[in-house]
Amino acid sequence: MADFEHTLHMLKFFIKKEIIDNYFAERTYLEEDLELLQRKEKEYEAELDRALPVFAAFYHLLGSEAAIAAVLKLWGAQTRPGFPEYQQVSPAARQAVLEKFPPHGWTARGRLKNQIFDLYKQVHKTAQDLRKKQLQVAAHCELYNEDVEKFNRNYDFNLIAAQVEALEGHETPLESGLSATDREAMSARMLLHKKVPKACILVTMPELPPLDAIKKKLGRIIDQ
Numbered sequence: 001m002a003d004f005e006h007t008l009h010m011l012k013f014f015i016k017k018e019i020i021d022n023y024f025a026e027r028t029y030l031e032e033d034l035e036l037l038q039r040k041e042k043e044y045e046a047e048l049d050r051a052l053p054v055f056a057a058f059y060h061l062l063g064s065e066a067a068i069a070a071v072l073k074l075w076g077a078q079t080r081p082g083f084p085e086y087q088q089v090s091p092a093a094r095q096a097v098l099e100k101f102p103p104h105g106w107t108a109r110g111r112l113k114n115q116i117f118d119l120y121k122q123v124h125k126t127a128q129d130l131r132k133k134q135l136q137v138a139a140h141c142e143l144y145n146e147d148v149e150k151f152n153r154n155y156d157f158n159l160i161a162a163q164v165e166a167l168e169g170h171e172t173p174l175e176s177g178l179s180a181t182d183r184e185a186m187s188a189r190m191l192l193h194k195k196v197p198k199a200c201i202l203v204t205m206p207e208l209p210p211l212d213a214i215k216k217k218l219g220r221i222i223d224q
Contacts, residue, residue: 023155030147037140044133051126055081056089057097058123061116062221070221074214077206081127097122113222117211120218124208131205 059080062068072080101118103111211218 026151026155030144030151033144033147037137037144040133040137040140044130044137047133048130051130053089053093053097054119054122054126056087056094057101058116058119060094061098061112061119067221067224070224071218074217074221075206075208079204081130081205081208109223113219116218116222117215120211124210127205127208131207134205 059068062071068080072078097119098115101115101122103115105111105114
């Protein structure tokens with residue numbers, strides 16, 4: 001009988017230990033996953049900073065709010081990508097981009113068109129890269145929040161406490177003698193919180209059409 005009670009005691013001990021070990025293992029995993037997500041956010045922000053001069057140069061070449069609005073309509077976009085951040089781009093950074101796409105052609109209008117067309121290819125590639133990064137980070141954030149929600153369901157302190165007490169075979173408080181207030185405080189401490197993506201990580205970058213798909217219409221906008 002003593003051997004049976006000892007075995008039962010050890011079994012209860014290992015069950016409790018497994019609950020605790022699983023809790024901390026999963027919490028550590030989620031904390032590391034959150035760090036990875038935050039690094040991805042910072043990488044996106046750095047990539048956006050590098051991309052802003054490209055948008056700034058393109059809007060500068062378009063030259064007017066009417067032309068920019070017409071291009072946005074062509075894109076099917078409500079707001080211009082990179083706005084308002086691109087307004088903070090220095091003239092020197094904007095000019096550095098324009099120097100990579102020098103005008104060429106026989107007439108002033110032709111040279112402007114060709115310069116805008118050449119620059120648009122870079123705008124399209126830049127927007128594609130940024131959108132891809134946004135989608136990756138947004139998907140990671142969604143999965144992280146799903147994991148947090150599952151974690152909080154599985155490791156609700158009140159549920160665990162009830163399971164441990166049932167394991168002991170009687171409805172008495174845990175050995176620590178936690179009050180109802182203490183239990184609520186402990187439950188709050190054990191919970192993880194969902195990650196709210198930064199504004200820039202929301203998928204706001206539109207999927208821009210390639211130059212070939214809009215070249216004629218873009219040319220007419222430039223002509224006007």
